[in-house]
Amino acid sequence: MSNRDWLLADSPTSRLQANVGRAYRVFTALMRNPLSVLGGVIILVLLLTAAFAPWIAPYSAVGQDLGNRLMPPSAAHWMGTDELGRDIFSRVVWGSQITLTIVLLVALISAPLGLLIGAIAGYFGGWVDRFLMGFTDIFLSLPKLILALAFVAALGPGINNAIIAIAITSWPAYARIARAETLTIRNAEYIQAVQLAGGGPVRLIVQHILPLCTSSMIIRVTLDMAGVILTAAGLGFLGLGAQPPLPEWGAMISRGRTFILDQWWVATMPGFAIIIVSLGFCFLGDGLRDVLDPKSEGKN
Amino acid sequence: MAIDQQGASPEPAPGYAGRGLVRGFSTASGFVLTLFLTFLGLLAITFFIGRVIPIDPVLAVVGDRATQEQYDVAKIAMGLDQPLWMQFISYVGNVFTGDLGMSVSTGRPVIEDLSRFFPATFEMATLGILIGCALGIPLGVTAAARQGSWLDQVIRVVGLLGYSVPAFWLGLVGLALFYARLRWVGGPGRLDIFYDGLVEPVTGMILIDSLIRGEIDIFWNAVSHIILPAAVLGFFSLAYIARMTRSFMLDQLSQEFVTTARVKGVPERVVIWRHAFNPIRVPLITVIGLSYAGLLEGSVMIETVFSWPGIGNYLTTALLNADMNAVLGATLVIGAVFIVINKISDVLYRVLDPRAR
Numbered sequence: 001m002s003n004r005d006w007l008l009a010d011s012p013t014s015r016l017q018a019n020v021g022r023a024y025r026v027f028t029a030l031m032r033n034p035l036s037v038l039g040g041v042i043i044l045v046l047l048l049t050a051a052f053a054p055w056i057a058p059y060s061a062v063g064q065d066l067g068n069r070l071m072p073p074s075a076a077h078w079m080g081t082d083e084l085g086r087d088i089f090s091r092v093v094w095g096s097q098i099t100l101t102i103v104l105l106v107a108l109i110s111a112p113l114g115l116l117i118g119a120i121a122g123y124f125g126g127w128v129d130r131f132l133m134g135f136t137d138i139f140l141s142l143p144k145l146i147l148a149l150a151f152v153a154a155l156g157p158g159i160n161n162a163i164i165a166i167a168i169t170s171w172p173a174y175a176r177i178a179r180a181e182t183l184t185i186r187n188a189e190y191i192q193a194v195q196l197a198g199g200g201p202v203r204l205i206v207q208h209i210l211p212l213c214t215s216s217m218i219i220r221v222t223l224d225m226a227g228v229i230l231t232a233a234g235l236g237f238l239g240l241g242a243q244p245p246l247p248e249w250g251a252m253i254s255r256g257r258t259f260i261l262d263q264w265w266v267a268t269m270p271g272f273a274i275i276i277v278s279l280g281f282c283f284l285g286d287g288l289r290d291v292l293d294p295k296s297e298g299k300n
Numbered sequence: 301m302a303i304d305q306q307g308a309s310p311e312p313a314p315g316y317a318g319r320g321l322v323r324g325f326s327t328a329s330g331f332v333l334t335l336f337l338t339f340l341g342l343l344a345i346t347f348f349i350g351r352v353i354p355i356d357p358v359l360a361v362v363g364d365r366a367t368q369e370q371y372d373v374a375k376i377a378m379g380l381d382q383p384l385w386m387q388f389i390s391y392v393g394n395v396f397t398g399d400l401g402m403s404v405s406t407g408r409p410v411i412e413d414l415s416r417f418f419p420a421t422f423e424m425a426t427l428g429i430l431i432g433c434a435l436g437i438p439l440g441v442t443a444a445a446r447q448g449s450w451l452d453q454v455i456r457v458v459g460l461l462g463y464s465v466p467a468f469w470l471g472l473v474g475l476a477l478f479y480a481r482l483r484w485v486g487g488p489g490r491l492d493i494f495y496d497g498l499v500e501p502v503t504g505m506i507l508i509d510s511l512i513r514g515e516i517d518i519f520w521n522a523v524s525h526i527i528l529p530a531a532v533l534g535f536f537s538l539a540y541i542a543r544m545t546r547s548f549m550l551d552q553l554s555q556e557f558v559t560t561a562r563v564k565g566v567p568e569r570v571v572i573w574r575h576a577f578n579p580i581r582v583p584l585i586t587v588i589g590l591s592y593a594g595l596l597e598g599s600v601m602i603e604t605v606f607s608w609p610g611i612g613n614y615l616t617t618a619l620l621n622a623d624m625n626a627v628l629g630a631t632l633v634i635g636a637v638f639i640v641i642n643k644i645s646d647v648l649y650r651v652l653d654p655r656a657r
Contacts, residue, residue: 134337134341135341137338138337138338138341138342138344138345139341139345141338141638141639141642142342142345142635142638142639143593143594143596143597143634143635143638144597145597145598145600145601146597146600146615146630146631146634146635146638147345147631147635149600149615149616149619149627149631150346150349150627150628150631151349152619153349153619153622153624153627154349154350154624226463226464227463230464230466230467233466234466234467234468234601237466237468237601237604238601238604238616238619238620239620240619250466253466253468253469253472256472257472257605260472260475260476260480261475261476261480264473264476267469267472267473267476268469268472268473268476271465271466271469271472271473274464274465274466274469275461275464275465275466275469278463278464278465279460279461279464281464282460282463282464283460286460
């Protein structure tokens with residue numbers, strides 16, 4: 001039996017085989033869509049860049065060289081230099097670590113939080129549901145960016161507080177999804193079987209409901225990542241996110257604002273990085289949605 | 301997203317309008333109630349942000365050089381010696397009577413500042429949404445009518461760019477290109493400096509005021525200043541509106557009545573613009589409402605880039621000065637407008653869609 005047959009077996013003999021087989025099917029389906037391949041490649045490049053930043057970046061991210069300030073793009077400085085003579089390409093490379101950190105932490109905080117709240121609301125129903133979802137709806141009906149701004153204003157500027165503020169404003173969408181999913185599976189027979197066998201609510205939610213919400217959650221998180229990157233860059237631009245001399249892309253654009261009329265590259269280059277990475281997440285999220293959730297195909 | 305045109309959500313929409321006056325009345329009161337509760341929730345959040353998160357709100361006001369007496373006076377003046385729920389009630393009471401506190405940086409009541417800054421934001425966002433609709437709807441319809449063509453691909457990419465381009469960056473690049481290089485448009489601000497303050501404010505919206513006063517020169521100068529920020533804002537609503545229009549149209553074009561019309565020999569233009577487009581006007585209203593509310597949010601970034609004297613600029617200036625009253629006041633106003641626009645488009649949808657009536 002070849003590897004491929006083992007992966008695509010109709011009746012897998014182990015849980016591992018089933019899981020790996022499913023992952024393989026999703027992967028092959030994704031590879032058929034050129035845009036999601038492009039998205040995947042972009043995210044892969046981002047990951048590699050962040051991991052190997054010290055070897056990729058030709059210069060230091062913070063080292064100043066005032067003799068070479070505001071140099072246009074050239075062979076020595078691919079993206080030019082900024083007002084302190086720092087190589088913009090190197091700073092963009094180092095900045096990928098910051099962007100990746102923000103994106104990962106926001107996802108790690110807000111997705112589980114939303115999942116848990118939504119699953120609890122959907123599983124228990126009644127006033128628990130009404131209270132939790134009322135709370136969620138209020139958050140959902142408020143403008144995210146403004147709310148994040150107000151939170152950062154209260155917490156104080158800085159990259160950690162920016163992450164917290166973005167996470168606080170992005171969980172409600174996940175709660176809504178988790179609740180909808182929970183409602184559709186709450187009365188399934190296998191749930192009743194676990195209940196009959198004496199499984200309590202914690203065990204049911206954690207072991208039997210949450211795993212089923214993950215695929216729609218992955219789609220949504222991937223699609224939302226572009227928004228998270230933009231919000232983080234916006235906070236950085238306003239001086240509320242990562243603080244200098246950290247090479248955060250939004251903050252770099254903000255520094256370049258002063259020189260936009262004569263030295264356009266200072267503000268423009270980090271912007272391209274933001275656009276490419278955000279587009280990557282959009283492409284990948286679109287592709288994942290088409291593969292994992294074919295019902296919604298054509299919508300949006 | 302929030303637009304479930306075919307009612308695909310597993311539960312019926314809350315407040316689903318039935319037939320008859322009684323149902324209509326309960327929908328209306330339910331609408332007011334949810335509006336009120338949402339607004340109360342917004343107040344709870346701003347209260348939480350302003351009074352609970354800061355370790356010591358008094359210190360934030362008086363500064364760390366204040367003596368103990370000054371500190372105590374400020375604490376009592378701010379009502380911080382009261383229990384938290386009492387503070388919240390008096391906060392809600394203050395907001396409903398229009399008292400948002402004093403701004404530390406401008407020295408005026410926040411509500412006064414906001415009403416002075418609001419028209420500029422409103423003017424820019426409205427022009428933005430007009431641009432977005434005027435271009436986005438035809439683009440979306442064309443993309444759907446020629447599905448798979450190069451035009452469709454271009455519109456798809458534009459739609460995704462709307463989700464991945466930072467608004468402030470686009471504004472900066474626009475300024476560098478159209479103002480600094482090409483000299484097609486005016487620079488930051490609402491008017492050239494020598495026109496500033498020449499027009500007596502009536503509505504606060506410079507385009508309308510200058511026309512009322514018959515100052516045609518000033519009107520055109522204002523147009524040259526507003527066109528770029530409004531176009532940048534318009535790009536984001538264009539991206540969203542075109543994307544949604546396209547998917548609504550594709551839904552309609554696959555329906556049997558469209559095939560019937562084509563078989564009967566109705567010209568394609570009529571099939572598209574009458575048979576297929578008419579039914580999607582209602583869901584489009586919701587989309588436009590949502591993106592209008594989104595523009596008010598997006599204007600925060602754009603106003604900072606263009607030094608536009610609107611609420612967004614006021615908010616960011618206050619943020620940098622740690623002027624919490626002003627920050628929370630602006631958050632409240634933008635949040636309230638956001639909520640109201642969302643709810644109105646929701647109601648309009650129910651009123652206009654015969655299936656929901």
